């Protein structure tokens with residue numbers, strides 16, 4: 001079971017190392033990264049300590065400044081011991097996207113979206129990325145604001161064209177979210193709509209499940225099982241939430257839910273023979289209050305623990321209990337695995353691979369946070385990090 005950890009990797013988001021906030025304000029941290037070089041250095045540090053974060057999701061608008069070629073950025077990543085992962089276009093920050101991007105009634109906005117996606121795909125080709133990860137802020141705030149069906153057609157049209165233009169090496173991930181920033185209707189509001197758009201776009205389009213993008217009470221493992229059986233699950237954005245898209249640390253609110261998601265993936269693969277190896281795990285969190293690198297180490301190690309707990313479920317026993325309609329026994333299979341302390345096994349896995357047994361403690365002992373905090377503040381002339389996060 002423990003060797004299955006070798007196959008478990010989780011991608012870090014470049015934006016998770018920068019100062020972020022809410023619409024009410026932003027609190028700055030001395031060690032927060034403000035350049036792509038700093039973000040890659042921090043991600044490299046997390047990977048060196050945890051051994052499970054070999055790639056970094058990048059944000060086209062924030063991470064590829066003018067005057068730096070994508071291959072130069074890829075070289076920086078390589079020097080830091082990581083590689084560039086998914087390419088995340090930004091179709092929401094520019095003023096032209098006020099009424100949406102692909103779905104906007106404004107032809108100028110739709111053209112700007114096309115152009116930005118072209119650039120994103122070129123970057124993806126240059127850095128050897130395998131995923132174009134799309135999240136749209138598109139939606140409306142008031143009943144009657146725009147024609148919902150016309151917007152649906154515009155989305156279908158845009159995704160089909162982009163799919164056709166996408167480099168062979170890439171797959172398209174379509175993310176959904178029920179609300180925010182749009183508060184009346186969102187053009188891709190749930191997994192069914194994302195699945196529809198992915199199917200219409202083409203065979204290399206799949207659904208991306210962001211665990212924070214569901215209304216309260218949604219059964220995410222049910223959605224995951226459905227998508228796997230329809231060969232439409234592309235990957236995950238991991239975070240936890242209490243009310244809505246809160247971007248809290250994975251497993252901080254409901255670790256049992258994350259365990260059940262990993263178990264659903266295991267059952268689809270082992271019991272039903274569906275392909276699950278391509279499913280990508282990416283962190284999508286912004287740590288507004290926690291120290292960013294510590295939060296990222298906590299996330300990666302929590303993901304490993306919950307993944308390992310899901311591997312502890314005795315599937316044969318579970319199936320026998322299910323066949324006998326023994327509900328209590330079936331549920332106990334899950335509870336027993338979830339209650340198992342897998343931390344000693346994880347320490348053993350790390351020891352065998354020359355990693356620190358306690359990555360968080362090793363990070364604290366390294367003095368990295370204080371050192372880069374001082375360096376970065378000095379470089380910025382005492383000014384707080386000017387993150388491009390909106």
Ligand SMILES: [Mn+2]
Pocket residue numbers: 135175210237284
């Ligand atoms: Mn996301």
